[in-house]
Amino acid sequence: MIDWVPLSTGARPVPSPVATPLVWAAASGGALVLVALLNALVGPDRPSPALAALSLLSVLLGLCARFTAAPGTALLCWLFLNGFAVRPAGTLTWAGHRDALWLGCLFTAALVGTALARLLHARAAYRRVTADVGGPTSTET
Template identity: 80%
Template structure:
């Protein structure tokens, strides 16, 4: 007779977010590579394409980051966007409304990624915890008395 035995040792913990310095290093390297690739393929006259790509990178980094890493991730992506994805390349500038909008988009993308990851992990943990509670465990063993 074959008996199926669970190899699980209990509920798995929720994954820990990556350390903030590691996320920032990935943001630095990823933004550098992405902007270099976009500049080579599309040129420096398409900042909206670069903003979309960097926002996607920021959201992906947010999936494995803490909330405290979001501002630094957004600023690192913005530095490469502002410094190398718009002419004149290599010069940081501040154009009030434009750069505020760009920073807001990058910060929102990072926060959306982080919130999405936290909700997904919380939902998975809830399912793992409630999976062990079946109908037999929640129903009383005896009939309630009618007074």
């Protein structure tokens, strides 16, 4: 008789999110590079492509971050958007509804990325646990 024994020690843990200061550093560096690249390719004073690119950056950073990192990520991306993607470059301004909308878009993007990551990790962990519970443990030959 052959007795099959599982080699795994149980379900693997869900990956830990990246530390918030590292996410914010990546947001600062990534936003700087994106805005500089877009200013060189598309030209300055074109905030729509910059907002789209920074929103995508916020989603990507949210995939590896905690929920508490979302406000800082959005704020850092907005600072580079407001300071360098609209005229006058290097000057922070507040244009009421426009900047509130931009902050809202960036914050929502960071939250969507984080929520998506949590759902995917939870789904994968659930599948690993249910596969271990329902699988055969021994077979007779």
